[in-house]
Amino acid sequence: DARVTQTPRHKVTEMGQEVTMRCQPILGHNTVFWYRQTMMQGLELLAYFRNRAPLDDSGMPKDRFSAEMPDATLATLKIQPSEPRDSAVYFCASGFDQGVKNIQYFGAGTRLSVL
Amino acid sequence: RKEVEQDPGPFNVPEGATVAFNCTYSNSASQSFFWYRQDCRKEPKLLMSVYSSGNEDGRFTAQLNRASQYISLLIRDSKLSDSATYLCVVKSGGYQKVTFGTGTKLQVIP
Numbered sequence: 001d002a003r004v005t006q007t008p009r010h011k012v013t014e015m016g017q018e019v020t021m022r023c024q025p026i027l028g029h030n031t032v033f034w035y036r037q038t039m040m041q042g043l044e045l046l047a048y049f050r051n052r053a054p055l056d057d058s059g060m061p062k063d064r065f066s067a068e069m070p071d072a073t074l075a076t077l078k079i080q081p082s083e084p085r086d087s088a089v090y091f092c093a094s095g096f097d098q099g100v101k102n103i104q105y106f107g108a109g110t111r112l113s114v115l
Numbered sequence: 116r117k118e119v120e121q122d123p124g125p126f127n128v129p130e131g132a133t134v135a136f137n138c139t140y141s142n143s144a145s146q147s148f149f150w151y152r153q154d155c156r157k158e159p160k161l162l163m164s165v166y167s168s169g170n171e172d173g174r175f176t177a178q179l180n181r182a183s184q185y186i187s188l189l190i191r192d193s194k195l196s197d198s199a200t201y202l203c204v205v206k207s208g209g210y211q212k213v214t215f216g217t218g219t220k221l222q223v224i225p
Contacts, residue, residue: 033213042217043159043202056212091158102206103149104213106158 002026004107018080025094033093082114121216138203139185145207193223
């Protein structure tokens with residue numbers, strides 16, 4: 001059963017530290033999404049890649065967040081420097097773009113706490 | 116106005132009841148629609164796609180009303196295991212931008 005793998009599952013860090021979250025999409029999928037979920041905002045799209053190219057990162061705070069796909073098996077989301085308001089669950093999802101039928105499969109998420 | 120809006124609930128219903136959720140969307144050019152389910156402290160998982168003609172999967176029925184710009188999810192004969200948050204998802208835009216609603220929480224009680 002293919003899955004999206006995210007690491008780490010939990011991260012506790014201090015304000016100002018760099019945080020790197022990793023995602024291994026399902027083999028063969030050509031789209032990758034990064035989301036942030038909080039109780040107040042729900043699921044917010046941070047970044048979207050298709051065939052490793054970034055298509056939309058308008059939801060991402062550019063001054064501190066960056067998202068990359070160095071290869072087809074790895075997507076990264078970095079926060080530098082981290083702030084307490086970044087505390088949330090970060091989900092990665094992958095899918096195969098079939099036009100309107102791009103179903104997304106989510107990883108288990110990285111639960112980030114910034115103290 | 117939010118792109119996708121859902122009643123956050125919670126909807127508290129007894130086992131065996133029928134419950135329905137609606138989700139409204141603002142972009143009339145939206146092209147595809149889905150319902151996802153998210154259990155507490157878990158990731159969202161696809162429940163079903165929503166087709167123009169409406170579709171059914173067991174106890175679940177999804178419908179799309181393009182004229183009024185909403186989709187609905189009907190759950191018949193509710194089970195305790197149906198307790199979860201149900202997320203409405205709308206795809207639109209040139210690159211198929213995906214927008215999630217904030218979810219409707221369902222609690223099925225014995």
